[in-house]
Amino acid sequence: MSQLDPAGKVRVQWSLYPDFNEPTPWRFQLHVNYDGDPENWEPVGNAVEDTFYVEQPLQLARFKNLLPQFKVVLIAAKTYDSLETTVLPKKLALIGQGIYRRLLLERSFLPRPKGILLRRKTSGQICTSCADKFGKQPLQSDCTTCYGTGIIGGYWKANTDNLGLLSEDVSAAAITQMGHIDPARRKAIIVGLPQPTPGDIWIDSQTGRRYRVRTVAVTSAIFDWPIVVQAELGLLAPKDVIYQFPL
Ligand SMILES: [Zn+2]
Secondary structure, three states: OEEEOOOOEEEEEOOOOOOOOOOOOOEEEEEEEOOOOOOOEEEOOOOEEOOOEEEEEOOHHHOOOOOOEEEEEEEOOOEEEOOOEEOOOHHHHHHHHHHHHHHHHHOOOOOOOEEEEEEEOOOOOEOOOOOOOOOOOOOOOOOOOOOOOOEOOOEEEEOOOOEEEEOOOHHHHOEOOOOOEOOOEEEEEEEOOOOOOOOOEEEEOOOOOEEEEEEEEEEEEEOOEEEEEEEEEEEOOOOOHHHHOOO
């Protein structure tokens, strides 16, 4: 999934097939095709590890009238190309930006916490510290090898300044009588990429509080491109092993 902003920065998010289990390290390299010629793929930025997401500036002037194409090349024991993806056509991207601007105006009174999204791993080496090879042994919830996911490493990391807006939905945000927002249950409105899925972790950059993403619903989309996503977040207790996940 990819998204291009007017300044020419592209955001790309990918996922792996659950049965992919080549030995790590796995490195991901974003490629762009500026002119539509299938011979003309070129790398953008450096390869990244242990993430599911990149943001990279592009040379906008090099796009003719074609939509840019992107793919991610996975370098493991062998090399794999992702499916190709593109971005919204400019007209539709402008509509998407309009939705975003309106959202900001309507909710100008709400805090705009920034955060880091950790995506729960669904593929990779099985954790040997707490899961036996038959998968019968229950996971240890305090395991710092897999963080309770059963897969070594536990989570992919996306360092991002993506905006999460608290919902105006009072019942969901649970605003107390004193006017404070109950941090245990929050609704976040997330615009564009990276996008959370249930089971992911969202870390509030300001407070350091860590939340599990409970539900995700696309509230605004253009074709298949989600523009606005609403997520319900549940605060995790300080003793939760996820607080030991290094950033
Ligand atoms: Zn484990």
